[in-house]
Amino acid sequence: MIRSLPNALGALGVAFLLGFPLLYAGGNYDYVMHLWITAFFYAILASSWALLAGYGGQFSFGHMAFMALGAYSAGLLDNYVVLSSHATGTCTEIGLFGSWLVLVDPTGVSTSAVNCLQQARGVWPEGVTTSRLPLLLSILIGAGVGGGFGWLIGTLVLRLRAAYLALFTVGFSEILRAAISAEVWLTRGQAGLPMSPIFPEGVTIFGTFYASNAKLPVYYVMLGLFLLTLVILISLARSRIGLFLRALREDEDAAEALGVDTVKYKRTVFVVTAMIAATAGVVQGHYVGIITPNTLILLQMALVIAMAVIGGLENVVAAAVGAIIISFGLEFLRNDFIIFGERVDMSTWRLVFFGLLLMLTLRFLRNGVIHGGLLWLERRAVGAETVAKRRATPKSGTEEAK
Amino acid sequence: MEHSLFFWSVMGWMVVWGAIGGTVTRHAYFMRDLDVTDARRVGVAVGAATGPFGLIPLYFKTPKLTRLWKVAPWFGVLGLFVLAFALSDPGNVCVSSGSFLTSQIANGLIMGTIYGLMALGLALIFSIIGIVSFSHGEFYMIGGMVVYYVTAVLLPGWNPLLAVLMACALTFCVGALFERAFLTPIYDGRVERPIEYSILVTFGLAFFLQYLVQGLGGANPVKADAFIELPRWRWPADGSVIVTSRANITLFDTIFVSTPRLMAAVVSILALAALIWFLFRTWWGKALRAVAQDRQAAAVTGIDPRIMNMLAFGLGCMLAGLAGAVLVQAFSWLPQTGTIPALRSFVIIVLGGLGSLPGAFVGGILMGMIEAAGAGCIPDPTRAASYLPAYGMVVLTLVLLLKPTGLFGRKA
The missing domain is CATH 1.10.3470 (ABC transporter involved in vitamin B12 uptake, BtuC)
Known part of the structure; x- marks a missing residue:
């Protein structure tokens, strides 16, 4: 009975998450929904990082960089590629099935120059419609860009020792941040790249219309992505690839001697998790409405790592649950308080607290809090079963021993 | 940069010949049963520095790779890079x-x-x-x-x-x-x-x-x-x-x-x-x-x-x-x-x-x-x-x- 507790809790949790936005009737509806959406976003990142690090033993610090690559690819497409029903005549454009794929020239953040699309809008007749590329296409492109960079980095670094990957990915995300901040003409630098909402014209679900800024449809999109991620990660972990990964994590030389193409499997899992992170970035970017290079600072990556480690590195579901709990915890610890007449800036001190928690968890609870708890439950269940078996057949056991 | 096309074509030339040199030289040393530990690196350097002019003799002669072979071509690569930069951007404060x-x-x-x-x-x-x-x-x-x-x-x-x-x-x-x-x-x-x-x-x-x-x-x-x-x-x-x-x-x-x-x-x-x-x-x-x-x-x-x-x-x-x-x-x-x-x-x-x-x-x-x-x-x-x-x-x-x-x- 104890043994099936985690599965029962998991099913209950999924049911709760599916029904929550419909049943929740408390105050601050939008705020609470926003917290959940952010929590799912971090849960996607933390669980995919847990697969890479916990199962594959590949400690990459570039997960947020892949997320940002996805988000920026989608953001650039969103800003500079437009589907139009009428030719502009001024932009670079390609005719496609009666409509036009228009490449808008970037004008940057500080100039007030009119781009070619705005020029064309001035002379167009009435009734010309423009729209961005479909969301699914930009998700595919974003994931492709993230996966492509993952493949390149993996090819370069994964044949070397573990520390090289960590070193290289720290550098990669720092460069990406520098490049995004410096290329103001394209990415608008620190000002951030604006992105359109997930459903720009709103969406109708079961006869109810939701405006483009409504939280409920986004909640379900992010939840769907989160559950899909978990399904992909779990099936990957339970497949042959997962087995090879655990083998090469325990002893790379032994795995290689037994015929496992270690670099190939490491690269596969690296690319898959990079694509998942990039996809999460695309959706989150469209949801938040803006993407800035500050998503690449050390803090963001450290938060994802802290979530995965505190949840449990070797169990993707535990990492996801840890991420949800910590992202709520971060929000609730946000309020400043006054002690001995000094104002304590909790927005900084809560991070100190989580840094300490990360180190202590690593040192003393190496399976993490949630995965460790699950293992403890499992051990208790096995113990109870063994005791029950012994009690049922006490004599045969003692005779065999003689 | 004044002649950026020139600069980037020299860079492209160096990268392409470096890649060719690395592959070809290692192959040459490997086929003749020679020590290949440094062959690829030397091939890259010789290819990038001299293009086909150094690679062809290297391919046919396959000399023993002494310390001179391992170091000198890299100075050639550096020199070519600096030369290309100086020629393509004569107005740069670094050059003038x-x-x-x-x-x-x-x-x-x-x-x-x-x-x-x-x-x-x-x-x-x-x-x-x-x-x-x-x-x-x-x-x-x-x-x-x-x-x-x-x-x-x-x-x-x-x-x-x-x-x-x-x-x-x-x-x-x-x-x-x-x-x-x-x-x-x-x-x-x-x-x-x-x-x-x-x-x-x-x-x-x-x-x-x-x-x-x-x-x-x-x-x-x-x-x-x-x-x-x-x-x-x-x-x-x-x-x-x-x-x-x-x-x-x-x-x-x-x-x-x-x-x-x-x-x-x-x-x-x-x-x-x-x-x-x-x-x-x-x-x-x-x-x-x-x-x-x-x-x-x-x-x-x-x-x-x-x-x-x-x-x-x-x-x-x-x-x-x-x-x-x-x-x-x-x-x-x-x-x-x-x-x-x-x-x-x-x-x-x-x-x-x-x-x-x-x-x-x-x-x-x-x-x-x-x-x-x-x-x-x-x-x-x-x-x-x-x-x-x-x-x-x-x-x-x-x-x-x-x-x-x-x-x-x-x-x-």
Whole structure:
């Protein structure tokens, strides 16, 4: 009975998450929904990082960089590629099935120059419609860009020792941040790249219309992505690839001697998790409405790592649950308080607290809090079963021993 | 850049022939049953430097790859690169002004000394404990913060060298305590995968320290005063050899050096001399080097490796703290300051060969020169400055592609 507790809790949790936005009737509806959406976003990142690090033993610090690559690819497409029903005549454009794929020239953040699309809008007749590329296409492109960079980095670094990957990915995300901040003409630098909402014209679900800024449809999109991620990660972990990964994590030389193409499997899992992170970035970017290079600072990556480690590195579901709990915890610890007449800036001190928690968890609870708890439950269940078996057949056991 | 097409086509030519040379030369040596360990690298260098003109004789002759073969083509590559740059951008200040060039070289050497000192700490930790510390940049930041708070807030008017000593003492103690509290499980097999554990736990420390400092001191940039203010002085009277002013020293009317950076380099060189004395002349230093060479044999002769681990981590952190402490007078300081120097130290120790102490110092000097060249010569100075971490990454990528063991590395 104890043994099936985690599965029962998991099913209950999924049911709760599916029904929550419909049943929740408390105050601050939008705020609470926003917290959940952010929590799912971090849960996607933390669980995919847990697969890479916990199962594959590949400690990459570039997960947020892949997320940002996805988000920026989608953001650039969103800003500079437009589907139009009428030719502009001024932009670079390609005719496609009666409509036009228009490449808008970037004008940057500080100039007030009119781009070619705005020029064309001035002379167009009435009734010309423009729209961005479909969301699914930009998700595919974003994931492709993230996966492509993952493949390149993996090819370069994964044949070397573990520390090289960590070193290289720290550098990669720092460069990406520098490049995004410096290329103001394209990415608008620190000002951030604006992105359109997930459903720009709103969406109708079961006869109810939701405006483009409504939280409920986004909640379900992010939840769907989160559950899909978990399904992909779990099936990957339970497949042959997962087995090879655990083998090469325990002893790379032994795995290689037994015929496992270690670099190939490491690269596969690296690319898959990079694509998942990039996809999460695309959706989150469209949801938040803006993407800035500050998503690449050390803090963001450290938060994802802290979530995965505190949840449990070797169990993707535990990492996801840890991420949800910590992202709520971060929000609730946000309020400043006054002690001995000094104002304590909790927005900084809560991070100190989580840094300490990360180190202590690593040192003393190496399976993490949630995965460790699950293992403890499992051990208790096995113990109870063994005791029950012994009690049922006490004599045969003692005779065999003689 | 005036003729950027010319420049990029030369670069493309070098990359293409480098790639062809690497593949073809290794193939040639492999087919003739010769030593292939260096064949690919030499092929890349010869291909990039001379194109088909050097590759064809190399392919047919397959000479024994002596040290000359391994080194000389790289100077050819460097020369071709510089020539292409000079021809394509004759108006660049780097090409047209000899004074600017010598100043940049002097600055590169000065900064390189400090980079080398900081990377030396990381290399020391790696050579003894076998881990890469991801909190190295935070110790650099703390070193600077201590000097700022001591000189500007707590004890104004005292000798700043005292503050530097205090920064060293604090970073040493924090490093040693952290090692005792969090790194001991990796020696006795209490964690299953020590390398990964050490990466994560030092990264956690970096995160913790960065926000601890931000919580204690706030997120605003601070800047310490220069350690010394030079009197105005010129010699001989027309100032043709040396002129000093408050912030600058001019040598021979051509080399301009900023005083705070020069002071930082002087302190670093003194510290380096002290470190060399410690490592080669004292029992403790010899014991450290013995542990780095062979842990078991050192333990047999009565050296306690646990104490040496603690000492090495503390010393490594202290060197980072020292680099920060001497540089805080030259740059403004934030809790996030450590990220880029940490990254640079990683690049340097990979370039020099993981765990090689002379490699770390030589790598530091090289890195200082590369950054000075990048920051000074790339057209569009604001962009050149914001891509500062990228130069190191280009170097890192090339090293990983061509020689993952680094310049002085022992084994893969």
